[in-house]
Amino acid sequence: GAVVSQHPSWVICKSGTSVKIECRSLDFQATTMFWYRQFPKQSLMLMATSNEGSKATYEQGVEKDKFLINHASLTLSTLTVTSAHPEDSSFYICSALVGSGGRARGEQYFGPGTRLTVT
Amino acid sequence: AQKITQTQPGMFVQEKEAVTLDCTYDTSDQSYGLFWYKQPSSGEMIFLIYQGSYDEQNATEGRYSLNFQKARKSANLVISASQLGDSAMYFCAMREGRGYQKVTFGIGTKLQVIP
Numbered sequence: 001g002a003v004v005s006q007h008p009s010w011v012i013c014k015s016g017t018s019v020k021i022e023c024r025s026l027d028f029q030a031t032t033m034f035w036y037r038q039f040p041k042q043s044l045m046l047m048a049t050s051n052e053g054s055k056a057t058y059e060q061g062v063e064k065d066k067f068l069i070n071h072a073s074l075t076l077s078t079l080t081v082t083s084a085h086p087e088d089s090s091f092y093i094c095s096a097l098v099g100s101g102g103r104a105r106g107e108q109y110f111g112p113g114t115r116l117t118v119t
Numbered sequence: 120a121q122k123i124t125q126t127q128p129g130m131f132v133q134e135k136e137a138v139t140l141d142c143t144y145d146t147s148d149q150s151y152g153l154f155w156y157k158q159p160s161s162g163e164m165i166f167l168i169y170q171g172s173y174d175e176q177n178a179t180e181g182r183y184s185l186n187f188q189k190a191r192k193s194a195n196l197v198i199s200a201s202q203l204g205d206s207a208m209y210f211c212a213m214r215e216g217r218g219y220q221k222v223t224f225g226i227g228t229k230l231q232v233i234p
């Protein structure tokens with residue numbers, strides 16, 4: 001299957017600092033990537049849809065100025081958590097869409113996730 | 120209303136036995152896709168199986184099969200011959216909407232396989 005990587009896998013930062021998380025599709029081009037957030041023992045919540053070359057589409061309730069998403073190339077999307085606070089501590093997972101977004105089939109492959117802890 | 124409902128927070132199954140994980144969904148779209156993912160303790164989401172709303176036959180992938188009942192809006196995952204490595208969280212998900220990009224996940228079912 002397709003491979004998606006995330007970096008870093010684990011990060012601890014101080015409150016008020018910014019953290020950048022990278023999501024890369026290693027063996028395919030992804031025009032669409034997704035960013036999810038998962039709290040312990042809970043489901044994945046879609047934060048935003050990232051399309052290469054255009055602005056990300058954020059889900060309702062997600063602060064676009066706090067969670068900056070940049071999809072500058074067909075293999076890289078970044079999520080920057082700005083002015084992080086302890087409540088931003090979570091597991092962040094990206095995924096990349098394989099195949100046409102116009103078909104329901106398009107498989108979605110996930111990165112291994114990034115665990116963010118804000119102290 | 121919940122888009123994806125998984126009513127079993129946790130399930131136990133004996134090794135080598137079959138187990139069914141329930142999933143019901145809610146959508147007004149005619150075309151949609153249903154997925155099951157496995158998330159082991161490492162956190163990585165692993166794609167297991169896909170069922171399209173227009174697929175007439177139930178999807179199968181090795182030991183995984185999807186019991187798709189469109190009229191009842193259910194898409195249960197059946198794992199046959201359970202293995203210890205099957206212990207994980209299992210998420211049912213649905214893609215719907217324009218461009219079929221938006222995916223909604225259920226809350227998951229934690230499966231534990233007992234030796």
